[in-house]
Amino acid sequence: MKNTQLWKSFVPVAVNLLLGIPAIVPIFLVWYVLSNGPLADLGWTSRDPNEDDGMLLWLVILVPVVACFGGLWALVNIWLRRKMFDAPTPYPYWLVCVTATLAPFFVGIGIG
Template identity: 75%
Template structure:
């Protein structure tokens, strides 16, 4: 019984940590778009001097990538939560899942 509970707790942790590896692409694309677009207009960042294609091209690239990743991430996590946790889990599932997904990105920044 205790072993099954441990297994049920580890599945979402491992799945979201593994999702964090491909999540680096949409996170980076979002940051690149924001740092060269709206945040540069506010004066919070500086534009890349080599970036002369315009922001519409970046929106065409960023929106589908983020939407596809977010949709797959949400569907898989919803399936895991419904399949493994039939009763309401004792911890906040979605914030923990999002944090675990972002963890590899921040670790890569920290060590890179």
């Protein structure tokens, strides 16, 4: 019985690690918009000198990409949580899912 429960707990981690690979694109887009917009206005980052198109173009690109990925990510994780577990507490599950999804992005930053 314990092996079955242990196996079930690794499935969401593996799925979210795989979802983290395409998540690199929306996470990078969010960082790019923030670093050239509000964070640059605060003086925390410097603007890209070649960025002269304005932020509206980036928001037109950013919003659909993040909305599509966020919707897909939420639906997959809600389905996995209902399918794999009877009634777990929600906080550790979602924390592990978010961490596993962000892991490929931070590994890519560490390598690059």
